[in-house]
Amino acid sequence: MPRPVVALVVFLISLLPAAAGGQNAGYVPPRTPDGHPDLQGIWQVLNTAAWDIQDHQAQLGVPAGKGVVEGGEIPYRPEALKKKEENHANRRTLDPDAQCFLPGVPRITYMPFPFQIVQGRHAVTILYEYLHATRHIFLGGPHPPGPIEWWMGDSRGRWEGNTLVVDVVHFNGQTWFDRAGNHHSEALHVVERYTPTGPDHLLYEATIEDPKVFTRPWKMSMTLYRRKDPHMELLEYECFAYKFEAEWQK
DSSP states (O other): OOHHHHHHHHHHHHHHHHHHHSOOTTOOOOBOTTSSBOOOEEEEEOSOTTTOSSOBOOBTTBOOBOOOBTTSOOOBOHHHHHHHHHHHHTHHHHOGGGGTOOOOTTGGGGSSSOEEEEEOSSEEEEEESBTTOEEEEEESSOOOSSOOOBSSOEEEEEEETTEEEEEEEOBOSOOBSSTTOOBOOTTOEEEEEEEEEETTEEEEEEEEEOTTTBSSOEEEEEEEEEOOOTTOOOOOBOOOOHHHHHHHHO
């Protein structure tokens, strides 16, 4: 094969990962006036992690989906695994989402609703369509002294190259990771990473640590897609709890 043809083939092959999955290690994102990568826009996942972060088959009201957990398995302690199984058996009523509570971090990221990232000099704000939730990621400074038990935790961010790294603590232990009953305690520690891999893709990674529930840290990852619909904006979503629905139907 002539050398120019070989060079062309090699070049085209090098483009395949970026075209196939939106992943491009050499991507240089645009910058904000402060010089940081510009992550601003409206984003949304295209997966089924909100139903189950592990591989799962289709069920009534649950679409089939591939898992987002690295290695596939969640390293539960034996007693915590038993609680997960109990949660799953009673998920229709026990899921905090079914009771209209805030879904916590990282679950709110992969709920099937869009969210908007807005960047400022001292904080990154995420506006979620789901339940009108607003989250402030403060850049610099330590977490406030605890213990504090919040639904969405306390978020502190920093930049590592093109990646926004967010350290989140001070949870209340009442949220789940998904509708399948995967859970944590108030000792949850989440480290999120938002990395632009193309003009319309962010790689989202969340490392989970909770020594009361898991035997070791573990990680989930997924792609966030920019919503480019004409006139795209966040709308309203109001939760309607099952218990209220049951009362209304009487």
